[in-house]
């Protein structure tokens with residue numbers, strides 16, 4: 385147990401469930417020099433669970449460490465390199481427009497480095513607005529297909545919440561906020577009391593990470609992990625009414641819709657009552673996650689002893705977590721990423737090179753590890769086009 389209080393509900397104690405030392409403080413950075421990549425600033429993970437609301441937080445998260453090396457647009461990987469995520473974002477936005485009649489509205493998007501929801505809301509529904517994010521490329525009044533979008537490069541904050549907006553949306557950004565209760569409280573204060581204001585948030589579902597012992601999803605930037613119950617809790621406690629909350633995209637994400645309320649609201653949705661399920665998962669998580677880490681260390685050692693040429697294919701953030709947690713050195717030759725911007729760069733932490741798929745023609749691997757099983761088919765198709773038939777492993 386620790387004496388840290390929960391950043392999501394202020395309960396007094398959180399129980400530690402997982403620890404890793406020395407992980408890069410920015411897991412999406414693409415570094416142009418191997419030695420500099422190996423010297424990249426690191427912090428520690430100490431993930432802890434709150435029994436009161438179900439929230440999981442990195443108690444050792446220190447924002448000041450990240451401020452020494454802020455992400456930049458030029459070197460920051462987006463997760464839109466996989467077609468799966470693009471399809472998911474479009475499906476979510478399409479359902480939002482139909483469900484809540486979001487047409488010709490004014491929208492603020494909080495955090496837009498990963499999944500830009502506003503351009504989709506603009507092109508599919510004729511909406512306008514601003515994106516606020518620390519790593520976006522600033523623009524002035526970019527015309528989308530129908531609406532107008534401004535992008536503002538700034539730490540996402542609630543200062544834009546007090547504009548006259550109809551919708552505040554956020555796709556995969558709230559997990560990078562440490563003090564989630566403080567953030568929601570300030571947002572609620574700033575948006576006023578119009579009950580028609582709509583908030584639409586998407587975050588990764590921590591339940592899925594726990595169930596699959598997906599240690600490669602734990603990284604320093606991602607300091608907050610929401611279960612359905614803990615996500616609803618922080619909105620309800622800070623005077624929002626949660627009107628809808630669903631798991632989507634093979635239960636990888638939570639999609640929440642909320643409106644301002646005069647006071648805190650009680651839980652009303654069945655999905656919010658998930659603390660017993662989370663407790664059950666956590667009962668075996670620490671042991672089973674350690675076994676998963678050991679399995680991959682052993683597997684890589686065996687393959688390496690057999691002189692196999694191994695590459696790891698996946699998003700940079702997952703590669704950084706996988707390589708760092710397992711302490712990979714020479715067992716893996718390099719990482720593969722289909723984003724042209726990533727090719728020729730190096731992973732922060734271990735300093736492994738990132739190459740594009742075409743490079744595999746020159747140096748065909750014996751084994752390809754797909755870091756996201758959802759990408760496996762796409763990777764196999766790409767390998768077939770390249771005329772390479774390595775052994776495929778996926779997490």
Ligand SMILES: [Zn+2]
Pocket residue numbers: 390391392393394395434435436437438439
């Ligand atoms: Zn809590």
